[in-house]
Amino acid sequence: MSIIEVSHLKKSFGSLNVLKDVSFTVEKGDVIAILGSSGSGKSTLLRCLIDLEKIDDGTITVDGETFVKNGVYMPHKIVKDATMKMGMVFQHFNLFPHMTVIKNLEKPAKIIKKMNRNTIREKSQMLLNKVGLLDKADTYPDQLSGGQKQRVAIVRALMMNPEIMLFDEPTSSLDPEITKEVLHTMKQLAEENMTMLIVTHEIGFAKEVASKILFMSNGEILESGTPDEIFNNPKSERTKLFLNNSF
């Protein structure tokens, strides 16, 4: 069974149809890069998956749990159970500025997961160590570089033990030098078999790390396939054009 199943998803903002009948599935361990030009609906798609946007029609099933069926949302608890299986990383990090790095990691775990102190502390230190930021545990987000912030944001999401990680343009507000360190962390995650959906403009990264590419244009998935299929053998003109312009 697929870990995510999306069928006939439709979403519009007013008269603007952002997503027009989008269907796709994600298998456990997939690393999916979602490519496409700005305004193609990539970010909206991710946001719909984790219930930051309400969809107008369609069905979304996460890890066997259908939280919206034909545009009708299930009771709050089911929606929350399903979306809690996912962690999300944002373009602008969205760390909590009034908490130190370690508090950013531990507070949600403490309040939501109600894990005990020692378990939390062990886990937060292990994760910070993994991304090389253990020495920043007691600093505030505003004292970190963009790349450091994003790595903190990634491990903050991991604290909640998600099955799936969603990345919404995680490196778009970082300079190229710093982008590398974030991509490195994401690659590590991919190697650990985390299921990942990544909206990105980093074509090189997508090519290297993704197991599958979704190419979106105008609110539709125009093409999907392995990186090899998409990059070396694109079927649609639109995809070709996009890839040509991207290199």
Next chain:
Amino acid sequence: MDINYILNITLTMLQGAKMTVLVFFIVIIASIPLGFFVTIIGKSRFKPVSWLVNIYITIMRGTPLILQLFFVYFALPDVPLIGPYIELERLQAALIAFILNYAAYFAEIFRGGLMAIDKGQYEAAKVLGFNKIQTFINIIIPQMIRVSLPALSNEAITLVKDTSLLYVISIAEISYVAKTAVSRDASVFPFVLAGAFYLLLILILTLILRFIEKKFNYASKSL
């Protein structure tokens, strides 16, 4: 002007300062939570409630505090129906007028503080699993306080000086004491002394506020 006179007048004015400080504290302690409460219910989706809040804030900010003070003290007992039941001491009337007035300003400050919070904060909290109340308590309020503090400090300092309005309903605070002494002694010295008192009070208050702001200044390196 001999030393005895100065000492005497200083002592009397200390009594006045006690009243000023008392009013200041009561008003601050009551109007900050009330203002916050007004902000919260102002966000209510139930329209009549947010209209009422808007009307309240408009009146409080759109009319002079001195008129509001007169109204509560002199006019309220003449209002039909409720009037006869209202018997307010001078100080009570003053406190009511001040608290209502300042709560309106604080409500606007908190509203601004809430607006300053990036919507990404709400989204991050939501995807981590915080419910609305948890988000508000753990994520939003601490940031709102931080953003609101400079404006709150300003209002607090204004409040110290605004207490001099109590003079008009003969409450013996600093200004009242000064004016009485000036009339009685035909000397402007009490005015100068009163000024020094206000200055000193505000100096102390400023130091306290600085300390509080520092406490909340989690983002001291930037922002």
